[in-house]
Every structure is written in structure tokens, then in C-alpha cells.
Amino acid sequence: MTPVYRPAIAEFLESIYKVCGRNTRLEKDPLAVVLRYEDATDREIAALVCSTLAFGSVDLILRACDQALKPLGPRPAEVLLNMGEKEIVQTWAQFQYRFCFPKDMVGLMRGAQGALRDYGSLQALFLAGDNSELPLTKALSAFVAALRRYSASGATIRPNLLPDPAQGSACKRLFLFLRWMVRQDDVDPGGWTDVSPARLVVPMDTHMAATCVHRLGFLDKKRSAAAPNLKDALQATAHFVLYAPEDPVKYDFALTRPGIDPRPGDEIFGCY
Numbered sequence: 001m002t003p004v005y006r007p008a009i010a011e012f013l014e015s016i017y018k019v020c021g022r023n024t025r026l027e028k029d030p031l032a033v034v035l036r037y038e039d040a041t042d043r044e045i046a047a048l049v050c051s052t053l054a055f056g057s058v059d060l061i062l063r064a065c066d067q068a069l070k071p072l073g074p075r076p077a078e079v080l081l082n083m084g085e086k087e088i089v090q091t092w093a094q095f096q097y098r099f100c101f102p103k104d105m106v107g108l109m110r111g112a113q114g115a116l117r118d119y120g121s122l123q124a125l126f127l128a129g130d131n132s133e134l135p136l137t138k139a140l141s142a143f144v145a146a147l148r149r150y151s152a153s154g155a156t157i158r159p160n161l162l163p164d165p166a167q168g169s170a171c172k173r174l175f176l177f178l179r180w181m182v183r184q185d186d187v188d189p190g191g192w193t194d195v196s197p198a199r200l201v202v203p204m205d206t207h208m209a210a211t212c213v214h215r216l217g218f219l220d221k222k223r224s225a226a227a228p229n230l231k232d233a234l235q236a237t238a239h240f241v242l243y244a245p246e247d248p249v250k251y252d253f254a255l256t257r258p259g260i261d262p263r264p265g266d267e268i269f270g271c272y
Helices: 007-020 023-028 040-052 058-072 076-081 085-091 102-119 122-128 136-151 172-182 206-215 230-243 252-260
Strands: none
Touching: 007 230, 007 252, 023 058, 023 252, 040 058, 040 076, 040 102, 040 122, 040 172, 058 076, 076 102, 085 102, 102 122, 102 136, 122 136, 136 172, 206 230, 206 252
């Protein structure tokens, strides 16, 4: 489906962004947990954890994020960096959220710790595998591979929790992580100033996929919105580029509010 600019869609996107793209709508979003941390290095650790756990009902997601981050206190990066191997294993030995088991959380924490130890931040690790002239998916694959290597000394986080875009997954949670870290507006805190928002890919979950199919016409109506893949995410992003070339993920949060956290009046937008 070739992207075509439509003035009515441009007007709609700006309208829903003004109404729903506000921090007053963050109450039912894991980003609210991330925003508790002021330091950028602490925030990116919280963001990696919270985006990894961003599946299921929002109330349970928020509870899981709190549980996973609580042992790290107000300075997650510093505390995690100074943890010993046994301490990491013991700290998350009882953690479980749906199909994220202790070994997965231990693997994720071990991966983040390795990044902090060798690069000083997750952003530095990401940039080490990035070439700004190549698609962002290439850098994301390198980032995932590095985190998996750091976690491989014992419990390794499973691939469906930390997927590689090279395998065709929509990678919704990883692209959500990047949205939080790269963009900056009333919702997204930003902090990764060396990655351009223009390169971001839309985090494609069932809510966004349904909206792209039925409300925006960015995906073919024959395509099921139940299981979006990377091809869908890239195709939708190509459409969004027409409306916000420097920031194609600008409308993501606003478009998903009516489906995830509906408020009175949201029905006029016809989103899912």
C-alpha cells in the first residue's frame, strides 16, 4: 500500500494529539513509572524494564514494573552496577509476571549491568552498534545481541521478551523503549539526544494495528490486526512519515489512548 498524504488524516492526527497526547493521560501507562526517575541513566534502566514488561492488562503491568524495580531503589543504575552475580540472582529469584520468569528478569538485569559496566549507559551501548545512515532496526539488532551476550553467563532472557527485529518480530516493546528514550514532548521524556526521532519505528501492538487498519487506512484491511509483525510496523511508519517526517512516532501515544485507557469523549476518534 503506497503511502498517500490525505489532509483529512493530517487534521485528525493533530486533533487526537492535542486531546490525548498529554501527560494527564499517563496514569495508566508504564511510562509513568519511568518518569519517577530524574537521572537519564536511571530512567533508561527503568525504561528497559518497564517496556519489557509492557504486555497484558495495564494494572498488572504497573504492578510488575514496581515489583521489578523496587530492589534498585531511587538510583537503579548505581545499585545495579554494584550488585554481585549472586545478589542479582537472589534479588529476582521470586519474580514472575506472566511468561517473564526469574531467569528472564535476572538475564535482563545482567544484560543491563554489562552495558553499564562496559559503556556507562544503555545509550552508549546502542550508539556503539549504530550507523545513522542505516535503518534503526540494524542498530536495534546489535543492541539486542549485546544485551543477550551480557546475560548469557547464566540465566538468559528469552527471545520473545527481548526480540531481534531481524527475525521479523514487530518488536513493539523495544520500539516503545526507543520512543520513550529518543522523543521529547509532554509525554515522552527523551534523553537519548544522539538518536534522531526521524528514524523511529511505530510500536505496533494490536491497538495501533487496528487503528492503522480501520481508522487510518495505513494497513490493508485484509491484514489481521491480531498479530502485527515488523513489516506492518515499517509500513505504518512510512505512512506516518508523510504527516510528521521529523517525528513519525509523534502520534503513537495519543492514538492508543482510546483503546488502552478510554476516557469520556474518546469515542469520537474511532480508535481501537
